[in-house]
Amino acid sequence: MLAETICSALSAAGLGIAAITAYRRKFLAAVRITAYALVPAGLVMTGAVEWLARTAFSPVAWAGFGVLGLSWLLFLTTRAVERRRSGTGRTDRGERAGREERRVRKGRQEGRAAVAPAASAPSPGAGGRGPAKPADDFSDIEAILKKHGI
Secondary structure, eight states, X not given: OHHHHHHHHHHHHHHHHHHHHHHTTOHHHHHHHHHHHHHHHHHHHHTHHHHHHHHHTOHHXXXXXXXXXXXXXXXXXXXXXXXXXXXXXXXXXHHHHXXXXXXXXXXHHTTOOOOOTTOOOOOOOTTOOOSOOHHHHHHHHHXXXXXTTO
C-alpha cells in the first residue's frame, strides 16, 4: 500500500513538472517528462509493484533465488571440470591464443624457429635484388625533397 502511494505521488509530481515545462513552450521535453511520469502509475495499475513488494519481503522467494544461484554455480563448476579432464569442448579465442603461444615457446626451447606449418621460404623481391642498401632509401627521400624545393 505504501509503494502504491509513493508511485502515485511520483506520477503526480512528474505530471506537474511536465505541465510547467509545456507552459514554457518546451513541448518535446514536456512529452518526454510525461512519458517518464506515467511509468510508476502504469506499474501500480498492472500489479507489478505489489508483486515486487511481495517478492522482496518473502523468505521463500529469497531461498528460491539462492537455489537458482547454487544450481548456476554447480553447472559452471561441472563444465570447468569437464573441460579440464577431456581437453575438448568449446574454446574461446583466449584459450586458443594461449595454446598457440605455448607451442611457439616450446619450439623456441627446442631450438627451432617458430614458423607456421604451411609457410614457405621467403621469396626475393620483385626485381630479385637482395636487401635494399641504405643509400637507396636516402636517394628516394632526397628526390622528394628536391621536388618540393627543400
